[in-house]
Amino acid sequence: MSEGIGAAVKRKEDKRFITGRGKYTDDIRMENQAYGAFVRSPHAHAEIRGIDATAALAMEGVIAVHTGPELKEDGIGDIITGWAIHSKDGNPMNVGAWNPMATARVRHVGEPVAIVIAESQALARLAAEAVEVDYEELPAVAAATRALEDGAPLLHDNVPGNLIFDWEIGDEAAADAGLAGAAHITELDIVNNRLAPNAIEPRSAIAVYNDIDDHYTLYTTSQNPHVARLVLSAFYNVAPEHKLRVIAPDVGGGFGSKIYIYPEEITCLWASMKTGRSVKWTSDRSEAFMTDAHARDHVTKARMGFDADGKIVGLKVNTVANIGAYASLFATATPTYLYGTLLSGQYDITNVYCDVKAVHTNTVPVDAYRGAGRPEATFVMERLMETAAREMGMDPAELRRRNFITEFPHQTPVIMTYDSGDFHALLEKGQAAADVAGFAARKAEAASRGKLRGIGYSCYIEACGIAPSKAVGSLGAGVGLWESAEVRVNPVGTIEILTGSHAHGQGHETTFAQVVSDRFGLPMDNITIVHGDTDKVQMGMGTYGSRSGAVGMNAIVKAMDKVEAKVKKIAAHTLEASEDDIVIEDGEVKVAGTDKKMAWHEVGLAAYTAHNLPDGMEPGLKEGAFYDPTNFTFPSGTYICEVEVDPETGVVEIVQFTAADDFGTVINPMIVEGQVHGGVTQGIGQALLENVVYDEDGQLITGSYMDYCMPRADDVPSYVLEHSTTVAPSNPLGVKGCGEAGAIGSPPAVINAITDAIGNNNLTMPATPQKVWAAIQEVGLPQ
Ligand code: MCN
Numbered sequence: 209m210s211e212g213i214g215a216a217v218k219r220k221e222d223k224r225f226i227t228g229r230g231k232y233t234d235d236i237r238m239e240n241q242a243y244g245a246f247v248r249s250p251h252a253h254a255e256i257r258g259i260d261a262t263a264a265l266a267m268e269g270v271i272a273v274h275t276g277p278e279l280k281e282d283g284i285g286d287i288i289t290g291w292a293i294h295s296k297d298g299n300p301m302n303v304g305a306w307n308p309m310a311t312a313r314v315r316h317v318g319e320p321v322a323i324v325i326a327e328s329q330a331l332a333r334l335a336a337e338a339v340e341v342d343y344e345e346l347p348a349v350a351a352a353t354r355a356l357e358d359g360a361p362l363l364h365d366n367v368p369g370n371l372i373f374d375w376e377i378g379d380e381a382a383a384d385a386g387l388a389g390a391a392h393i394t395e396l397d398i399v400n401n402r403l404a405p406n407a408i409e410p411r412s413a414i415a416v417y418n419d420i421d422d423h424y425t426l427y428t429t430s431q432n433p434h435v436a437r438l439v440l441s442a443f444y445n446v447a448p449e450h451k452l453r454v455i456a457p458d459v460g461g462g463f464g465s466k467i468y469i470y471p472e473e474i475t476c477l478w479a480s481m482k483t484g485r486s487v488k489w490t491s492d493r494s495e496a497f498m499t500d501a502h503a504r505d506h507v508t509k510a511r512m513g514f515d516a517d518g519k520i521v522g523l524k525v526n527t528v529a530n531i532g533a534y535a536s537l538f539a540t541a542t543p544t545y546l547y548g549t550l551l552s553g554q555y556d557i558t559n560v561y562c563d564v565k566a567v568h569t570n571t572v573p574v575d576a577y578r579g580a581g582r583p584e585a586t587f588v589m590e591r592l593m594e595t596a597a598r599e600m601g602m603d604p605a606e607l608r609r610r611n612f613i614t615e616f617p618h619q620t621p622v623i624m625t626y627d628s629g630d631f632h633a634l635l636e637k638g639q640a641a642a643d644v645a646g647f648a649a650r651k652a653e654a655a656s657r658g659k660l661r662g663i664g665y666s667c668y669i670e671a672c673g674i675a676p677s678k679a680v681g682s683l684g685a686g687v688g689l690w691e692s693a694e695v696r697v698n699p700v701g702t703i704e705i706l707t708g709s710h711a712h713g714q715g716h717e718t719t720f721a722q723v724v725s726d727r728f729g730l731p732m733d734n735i736t737i738v739h740g741d742t743d744k745v746q747m748g749m750g751t752y753g754s755r756s757g758a759v760g761m762n763a764i765v766k767a768m769d770k771v772e773a774k775v776k777k778i779a780a781h782t783l784e785a786s787e788d789d790i791v792i793e794d795g796e797v798k799v800a801g802t803d804k805k806m807a808w809h810e811v812g813l814a815a816y817t818a819h820n821l822p823d824g825m826e827p828g829l830k831e832g833a834f835y836d837p838t839n840f841t842f843p844s845g846t847y848i849c850e851v852e853v854d855p856e857t858g859v860v861e862i863v864q865f866t867a868a869d870d871f872g873t874v875i876n877p878m879i880v881e882g883q884v885h886g887g888v889t890q891g892i893g894q895a896l897l898e899n900v901v902y903d904e905d906g907q908l909i910t911g912s913y914m915d916y917c918m919p920r921a922d923d924v925p926s927y928v929l930e931h932s933t934t935v936a937p938s939n940p941l942g943v944k945g946c947g948e949a950g951a952i953g954s955p956p957a958v959i960n961a962i963t964d965a966i967g968n969n970n971l972t973m974p975a976t977p978q979k980v981w982a983a984i985q986e987v988g989l990p991q
Contacts, residue, residue, distance in 0.1 A: 243331075245326070264339045401900075407460060
């Protein structure tokens with residue numbers, strides 16, 4: 209039916225979002241509400257010699273000032289990283305301890321040192337300025353490669369050389385042997401620029417302590433409220449799980465940055481208990497730049513070898529990954545298992561080796577951001593392929609074609625088993641949609657206007673639907689990553705779906721309802737999706753790694769299987785037919801081949817009135833399921849970018865961007881297109897504009913939108929979207945995640961296009977006009 213799987217249904221949630229009636233954390237007001245503001249370190253690295261809050265406490269309306277040692281005395285635990293990584297010598301990683309508020313030393317600008325609680329937000333912020341902290345400055349280091357040098361400032365006593373781990377994947381000897389026999393070797397030095405996440409809604413939290421019940425409620429901008437509750441209780445000792453309710457109401461974008469439990473939530477919860485007041489904290493934009501987990505920040509050397517026919521014979525990658533001052537929740541997984549495992553790309557390569565050194569620096573923690581590890585891997589692979597083709601005088605599409613994997617399942621040398629895909633089809637569709645055949649004419653026409661036109665490819669594959677608990681457990685994850693769902697059919701036949709997934713812009717209220725509507729033939733209006741509250745949904749693992757479709761929706765499918773089985777039993781009993789003959793379609797439960805039927809709501813009513821149920825059947829119609837898939841999903845695509853560069857100014861215009869993707873079964877093509885638009889735009893932002901800059905001493909230079917440039921509508925073209933489908937065999941719906949693909953596939957396509965236009969491959973992201981102009985000067989105008 210028209211609202212089911214495959215229908216471009218308009219988003220149910222948009223009515224409240226576009227009329228300004230979404231309910232975000234900062235919109236919530238509690239009785240007895242006070243406001244928290246944090247005193248933050250202005251230094252990148254310093255000892256705290258003393259804190260004097262006298263002046264702040266003397267201000268009328270200031271309720272309390274609390275510091276890090278007080279939390280420690282109350283047994284509040286350190287913030288943890290969720291993934292245990294071992295170095296290649298077999299030793300466990302060394303990670304510096306992360307106190308929610310600094311106890312003795314600060315290690316990045318913006319690190320919280322104290323919280324001021326006051327009657328208004330303005331007063332709390334003013335009073336935070338009045339808290340005097342006596343710092344003794346220490347030498348600082350912001351660049352990961354510098355932090356590894358002898359004599360670099362040391363951040364943590366237990367992390368010698370600032371090296372958290374030196375991890376490897378693949379077979380080094382095999383990669384070396386492959387490279388030794390290569391007819392051609394392409395080498396690249398790659399910098400993957402550091403990004404800030406920039407969700408529209410800044411982080412916010414309200415902590416409510418009820419001393420009568422000794423119970424805590426936390427409203428927070430979280431992508432995974434249940435995981436938040438788990439770590440807050442199990443690791444940070446804030447409260448036992450049954451005395452802590454976490455609610456993530458409407459959340460205005462996360463892009464990974466709201467997966468983690470930050471110091472602020474922990475501190476607000478504890479401060480609420482201490483003061484007996486509800487404590488609200490909302491980040492302003494400057495705080496967001498300073499304290500939201502940043503992303504990427506890799507420095508890489510890569511070598512790829514080819515035989516005389518252009519077949520890849522070896523790949524060796526050495527990466528230094530900046531983790532920041534502390535290791536955040538996914539920080540250790542991101543540059544390892546989310547990166548090294550994708551260094552086979554779409555290609556049939558036998559010999560791959562990757563070494564990653566993860567490093568503490570005096571910068572804010574670096575963690576997952578749309579794509580997390582996979583954009584970095586794709587950038588390495590796709591810059592190498594394009595560069596190699598140019599160096600060998602081959603068509604970059606042809607070089608890729610010669611190396612594509614064509615048979616599935618395919619075991620890569622870096623752990624992953626790709627289960628499906630058709631890379632040739634994606635390339636062909638992409639080329640046709642981008643009119644690659646007409647490029648030469650367009651280039652000539654652009655030249656007649658004094659513009660340099662270039663074209664660049666990126667053929668990406670990524671692993672998402674982050675789940676299989678056994679797989680992630682064997683790789684060091686602290687938890688399993690299944691998902692849960694409950695399907696509640698009410699006596700009147702309407703349905704409530706409780707899910708452990710969390711939507712913060714992805715449209716789950718629509719797509720999840722579509723899957724249910726499709727299954728039972730019910731109107732979308734009769735289906736409600738409930739999520740984001742640990743008191744309503746028992747447990748869930750939340751949303752990241754493009755997993756809600758592949759894992760969350762399939763948990764609903766599993767619960768619907770159970771509902772369907774019970775519905776069929778009730779109908780068979782009532783209609784005096786065999787269960788095997790019962791079919792559910794268009795909102796009716798029918799005996800196949802007859803005119804005997806019940807309306808859907810009649811079955812619901814029968815389940816609850818329970819006057820005439822089969823012997824031994826429990827009343828009611830409600831089923832739950834936990835779903836744990838057998839594999840990740842592997843979306844793939846061909847992205848083709850066409851640019852025009854003004855040689856006078858170095859300004860780049862993206863004149864066409866074509867994305868041909870394979871997301872398996874598509875539930876809602878309009879939502880999926882929106883996801884690709886958003887992801888590609890973020891990728892273009894990384895390629896052309898965005899860059900977090902710290903100076904050598906760890907001062908944040910790009911602390912506002914005056915210095916950090918986000919893509920705007922006039923920076924991007926109207927996208928050309930194509931798709932080709934291979935169904936994911938690892939989940940019943942056959943879906944592959946789509947939420948990150950755009951950000952993963954697009955940056956290399958953009959840089960490949962610009963370097964093609966200007967005839968100089970020596971260009972780093974972001975390709976600002978200044979850099980592009982300088983690169984043109986370096987080699988002169990292409991003839
Ligand atoms: N979908 C579909 N058909 C498919 C796959 C997905 O119709 N074959 C739908 C899903 O049902 C869902 C949406 O597309 O409505 C995205 O699904 P999925 O790829 O499973 O991703 P998640 O829902 O798990 O969302 C997470 C993903 C990630 S990891 C980041 S980062 C990101 C992204 O989604 N952050 C976002 N997209 C975002 N979009 C918005 N507006 N805001 C964010 O913070």
